[in-house]
Amino acid sequence: MAKDFKQALGKAIEHADDQFDFFMQRIRNRFGLYKPLQIVAYRSYGTVNRLYLKGRVLANKGITSAADNDTLLKNLVNMYRRFESDEVRDAQMRIVYQDQEYNVSTDKEGYFVINLEPKTPLKPDDIWHPMEVELVHADISSFEPGIKTKAHVLVPPADAEYGIISDIDDTIVLTSATDIIKMSQQTFMNNARTRLPFAGVSAFYRSLQLGRNGKRNNPFFYVSSSPWNMYDLLHDFLDINDIPAGPLLLRDFGLMQNKFFGADHMSHKFKEIQNILLTYPHLNFVLIGDSGQQDAPIYKEVINKFPGRIICVYIRDVELPDRAKIVTTIAEELKGTVEVLLVKDTAAAAQHAADTGLIFHEEIEKVQEQKAIDKSDAPGTATQQAPAPISKDTRKIQG
Incomplete structure (x- = not known):
């Protein structure tokens, strides 16, 4: 009984959260409140046969680079900006690796996930494999073409000891x-x-x-x-x-x-x-x-x-x-x-x-x-x- 209630409440919260995010995205669009967009590509891993990539498309809140003399207020503001994120759903992404193009869309929380199969064998001495990630389109008022970043995927070499x-x-x-x-x-x-x-x-x-x-x-x-x-x-x-x-x-x-x-x-x-x-x-x-x-x-x-x-x-x-x-x-x-x-x-x-x-x-x-x-x-x-x-x-x- 308690488990069923928990699941029902969880679904209700999930639905409400999704609807709220969708509503806020429309409001920001209508009044031009979206900041410039950014791609955050996470370091990931793969094998010689398959590379896994995950990332996220967000509004760029202007989180500043860390410095030794940053004030407490600056640190608190940056942390607030990290958690008060504006994700971009249904954004169209293009991944380029080994001259091959792959397309993927972001989910309702702004995440994109893709598994790539290398066209040619990977070089055995290369541990990290870079690929280009581009934001092709987003139904956001502040979208501008040309937003790109580099993603890096780790593939352990065959002679790694452990x-x-x-x-x-x-x-x-x-x-x-x-x-x-x-x-x-x-x-x-x-x-x-x-x-x-x-x-x-x-x-x-x-x-x-x-x-x-x-x-x-x-x-x-x-x-x-x-x-x-x-x-x-x-x-x-x-x-x-x-x-x-x-x-x-x-x-x-x-x-x-x-x-x-x-x-x-x-x-x-x-x-x-x-x-x-x-x-x-x-x-x-x-x-x-x-x-x-x-x-x-x-x-x-x-x-x-x-x-x-x-x-x-x-x-x-x-x-x-x-x-x-x-x-x-x-x-x-x-x-x-x-x-x-x-x-x-x-x-x-x-x-x-x-x-x-x-x-x-x-x-x-x-x-x-x-x-x-x-x-x-x-x-x-x-x-x-x-x-x-x-x-x-x-x-x-x-x-």
């Missing part, structure tokens, strides 16, 4: 997801430059990307429950802090039936990780998360469903005893199958990765050095250093 799937919040960057007040402060009051990564993360992730073959071609995938509205901030955060580029797999956020009531943190992450493992059946993975939310239980389910596919799991300890106990219990249950390690910091994870042959032992010192630099950058320290420059290897592949 892949890495990582959470973001409280794994790479402090979010305080277990405390809604602190989480709001961290999220809304900072930007891509003032949010700092956990000490040593960039060096540790680069060491995993390098692996033991020295080619720096182990692919990264970032799975987060953050909404797609946060894409530009997270994209810039990774690039600014020299963290390996990878597809960002976020979650839709709205009053839709399966997003308002269902599609919780656990099911979203599990589904995305499952899709990655199914896409690359011959590639094994390292999983990285934190003890703050449900990462350990999610990863346990992944390990059980895909036996032999997970090399090891690193869970950053957020220093909450009850959460740590969940991780240690799961680690004990999986003992003899997959190592699940509750680690205090990246240096401890790097030591284990080197001891098990995932990275070079020389990388441990680099992680420790980066950790010391990052700690000196943290608020309240005597010295503040600029973010590390984006390395040549990373700059080549970022989209």
